[in-house]
Amino acid sequence: MATLAEKIELQVVTPERHILSEDVDSLEMPGKDGYLGILPGHAPLMTELGVGILTYHKSGETRYLTVMYGFAEVLPDRVIVLAEISERAEEIDVARATAALERAKADTPKAGSTEADWDEANEAIERATARLQAATKAGSGSGAGSAPRAVQHAAG
Amino acid sequence: MPTLLDYRRRIRSVKSTQQITRAMKFVAAAKLRRAQEGVFAARPYAKEIIRVLRSAAARMESPAHPLLQRRPEEKILVMVLTGDRSLCGAFNSNVLRHAMDFIREHHAQQLELIVVGKKGRDTLRKRGYSFVAEYLDVSAKVEFSKAKEIAARVAELYTSGEVDAVYAIYNEFKNVMVQNLRAEKLLPVDPEVVKKSAEGEDLASHHAGPGGSLPTEPAPGGQGRLVDYIYEQPVAEIFAGLVPRYLEGEIFRILLESAAAEHAARMTAMDSATRNASELIDKLTLRMNNIRQAAITKELIEIVSGAASATS
Numbered sequence: 001m002a003t004l005a006e007k008i009e010l011q012v013v014t015p016e017r018h019i020l021s022e023d024v025d026s027l028e029m030p031g032k033d034g035y036l037g038i039l040p041g042h043a044p045l046m047t048e049l050g051v052g053i054l055t056y057h058k059s060g061e062t063r064y065l066t067v068m069y070g071f072a073e074v075l076p077d078r079v080i081v082l083a084e085i086s087e088r089a090e091e092i093d094v095a096r097a098t099a100a101l102e103r104a105k106a107d108t109p110k111a112g113s114t115e116a117d118w119d120e121a122n123e124a125i126e127r128a129t130a131r132l133q134a135a136t137k138a139g140s141g142s143g144a145g146s147a148p149r150a151v152q153h154a155a156g
Numbered sequence: 157m158p159t160l161l162d163y164r165r166r167i168r169s170v171k172s173t174q175q176i177t178r179a180m181k182f183v184a185a186a187k188l189r190r191a192q193e194g195v196f197a198a199r200p201y202a203k204e205i206i207r208v209l210r211s212a213a214a215r216m217e218s219p220a221h222p223l224l225q226r227r228p229e230e231k232i233l234v235m236v237l238t239g240d241r242s243l244c245g246a247f248n249s250n251v252l253r254h255a256m257d258f259i260r261e262h263h264a265q266q267l268e269l270i271v272v273g274k275k276g277r278d279t280l281r282k283r284g285y286s287f288v289a290e291y292l293d294v295s296a297k298v299e300f301s302k303a304k305e306i307a308a309r310v311a312e313l314y315t316s317g318e319v320d321a322v323y324a325i326y327n328e329f330k331n332v333m334v335q336n337l338r339a340e341k342l343l344p345v346d347p348e349v350v351k352k353s354a355e356g357e358d359l360a361s362h363h364a365g366p367g368g369s370l371p372t373e374p375a376p377g378g379q380g381r382l383v384d385y386i387y388e389q390p391v392a393e394i395f396a397g398l399v400p401r402y403l404e405g406e407i408f409r410i411l412l413e414s415a416a417a418e419h420a421a422r423m424t425a426m427d428s429a430t431r432n433a434s435e436l437i438d439k440l441t442l443r444m445n446n447i448r449q450a451a452i453t454k455e456l457i458e459i460v461s462g463a464a465s466a467t468s
Contacts, residue, residue: 015202015404016197016198016300018197018200032388033388036388043386044385044386045388046388047389047394048393071208071397071398080207082204082205082208082401
């Protein structure tokens with residue numbers, strides 16, 4: 001087992017933006033059929049992504065990103081997340097997400113007419129919830145005496 | 157011999173032209189900055205998704221998606237990307253010349269054309285070509301939804317077997333001064349070049365594949381790269397999502413590249429036009445002053461000789 005990689009190179013990209021590029025110790029991401037935990041040396045894997053929070057751990061620190069739809073390729077020393085939408089927890093506009101959640105919740109009872117409407121409303125709730133959770137987690141993670149988090153912005 | 161007034165008029169008209177070119181230069185520069193950001197932001201996604209696809213294609217025994225099917229290239233779809241407006245130097249004519257060369261090279265095959273941009277449409281139509289689709293006014297503001305629309309059309313043509321390969325001819329944005337003309341193969345996706353398969357090598361070296369230089373994956377654990385993936389969902393399901401995304405992402409990137417290159421070309425063209433106008437104004441001013449001086453001298457001589465004849 002000596003040759004196993006100790007770090008994973010995590011890349012998160014969306015069609016419009018390069019979100020993150022970092023060497024991490026481990027991560028969890030929202031697969032379409034449930035969360036996946038990835039450690040270095042994982043077997044090659046391909047998955048579709050759902051809506052949720054990508055959590056990664058790096059030298060004792062934990063960071064959060066929202067990830068919505070798209071795909072991820074897992075290689076022993078690399079994880080590439082090709083998300084449709086993704087944002088760092090620090091970037092999330094809590095007020096906007098809250099408003100979106102309330103709007104979506106209000107829409108749901110009315111949206112019963114067609115299946116597409118219904119799905120749309122549910123997806124909006126999912127997205128807003130993921131954003132709020134990520135923001136909350138990031139907020140609580142920084143407290144409790146942990147060192148102030150150096151927010152590193154990926155180049156590019 | 158032009159008179160003083162002629163020169164004054166000439167200078168005024170060159171000045172107003174210069175004002176226009178200068179304004180266009182600044183507008184192009186501002187748009188270029190935005191377009192450039194867009195290109196740089198879109199490149200990583202396009203690069204990664206093509207890498208994932210090629211790596212997957214190399215791992216797989218048989219194509220898991222209609223868009224990954226390989227057929228002999230008998231019918232080729234060529235996508236030509238030009239701008240909607242001119243006054244951008246040789247930008248449009250370069251692409252079109254390249255497109256014509258490409259068409260000539262592939263005269264043995266049956267060609268279909270998709271054209272983006274008014275300039276390309278007008279020129280090619282004049283030369284008697286017809287298009288399966290044309291997209292206008294895209295480059296002013298490149299939107300992902302437009303890329304989706306084009307990708308859907310391309311996918312439809314490929315899936316139905318109407319075309320066997322898809323190429324895009326466009327200006328790649330290198331930097332403000334340099335645009336790279338490229339003929340890029342969008343479909344079929346070439347599998348990642350693995351040493352064993354001589355066939356793959358041939359195909360990959362034929363034309364520069366998407367993403368330019370193929371990033372050779374740092375081989376994880378020796379032969380690990382040839383092991384097929386574990387698929388969390390059924391393979392077909394994953395590829396049904398992944399392949400169209402690739403096409404959309406790649407077309408989106410190409411649209412952005414072309415738009416950025418167009419703004420860059422326009423900026424450089426307008427910059428040199430402005431500089432030429434300055435030179436012209438200087439030259440005209442010099443000549444005008446010569447004439448003015450000659451006129452003054454003539455007048456002086458007349459006054460002096462007039463005075464001399466009066467006093468004598």
